[in-house]
Amino acid sequence: MHGTMAESCKGSMNETGGEAMSLRKEVKEYISSCEHLLSDCTLSTAVPFSPTERGSIDYYTTEVTKLISSDRYRDQIVII
Numbered sequence: 001m002h003g004t005m006a007e008s009c010k011g012s013m014n015e016t017g018g019e020a021m022s023l024r025k026e027v028k029e030y031i032s033s034c035e036h037l038l039s040d041c042t043l044s045t046a047v048p049f050s051p052t053e054r055g056s057i058d059y060y061t062t063e064v065t066k067l068i069s070s071d072r073y074r075d076q077i078v079i080i
Helices: 005-011 025-041 051-069
Strands: none
Touching: none
């Protein structure tokens, strides 16, 4: 892997060669946290998620998905 998505978002150019992507601090932290969890899961020393952790992850994944799929944000999605 040539770097994380969070690292890519810090200084990426869009397809037209424009300015770097501008992501809110919270979104960058969300991406970084997700990448950290995903990368830890691939290690042989990984500890399985507890039922409480799985429930929390499921809840917030569902809520974020609902938010970005809502009519309020649907027209604002930019494909890079």
